[in-house]
Amino acid sequence: MSILKLILILTVVNLLPRILPVFFVGKFELPDxxxxxxxxxxxxxxxxxxxPGVLTAVxxxxxxxxxxxxxALLGIMRVPLFFVVVFSVAFVYLLMFIM
Amino acid sequence: MSKVYTQSLADGITIGLGYLPVAMAFGITAKPLLDLLSAGLMSALNFAGAGQFLTLQMLNNSSYIAIIIAVFILNSRMFIMSFKINYDLKHLDFFKRFLISMFVTDESFAVTSRYPEERKTFIDYFVTLFISYVFWIVFTVVGYLTGEVMSDTLVVASGIALYALFIALLMPSVRDYKNLVVAGLGMGMHFLFKEIGLASGIAIVLAMLGAAWIGLFLDLKDKNWRSVS
Structure with a gap:
């Protein structure tokens, strides 16, 4: 089997769990x-x-x-998501130089 | 540009920035194993961060069947996430929900799950998801082509990006003690299930369902308590 075939089969494997709920939802009322x-x-x-992913992230x-x-501190201060992401990367970047 | 587009565009770019280092790392890791077309196709068609890394890892020493089963288990959590998204968008027609569901990821699920009622529209969801999808493909290719010339320190430091995104999303909701307990238990259960050696995908699904179930339990207890007092 070629790598291309594997990628195509994995495409189905990846789409299936994402697509299946489309067929169910709305067909019946869910209990509270x-x-x-x-x-x-x-x-x-x-x-x-x-x-524990964060322990092996950097x-x-x-x-x-x-x-x-x-x-978390930026999140508590309600900093917009975009800036939380950018500032956190910068923070870890600096950390790598000082410790 | 209307406000809807700019907000969703910003969300899509934020998720995309989180993907950037991961996609580049994927491109760099794929380089010795796959040609550029296969690596790009994998990102374009599979769109599954952890699943794609798992595929690379297993490529040399596992059968294709084993890879397919492992990826399926790892991605089974998408069923739950897509189910919730489809429930939130049940007022949309089949085709629109189908289109959105194709692009569901951990990150887009987490970001869109806190959209207020007026943002539960096709455009809001689709723009956010599709922009992040484009980032994923583009930076897979960029990583593949330029990985070696990038500053290692910056690539490593950007590993925090997705976690920063998740944490920032979590913070506003943990003011409610039930959410704090549920998130904490999710972390604890995931750690525990991994420690006892469960496959990564199973550990994630069980921890997610287990913690959400405790949330339901706390919620019911709260309501009962309120109704008797």
């Missing part, structure tokens, strides 16, 4: 408990996506954690 559950999914996903776990704290 399911909706409440769904509303917690983004928050749960954010937790899952942040940790050169050292310490840099990762300090970068995370810096981003």
């Amino acid at each position: 408990t399911v909706i409440t559950f769904l509303n917690y999914v983004p928050i749960a996903a954010l937790g899952v996506l942040i940790f 050169e050292t776990p310490t840099h990762g954690v300090l970068g995370a704290i810096f981003a």
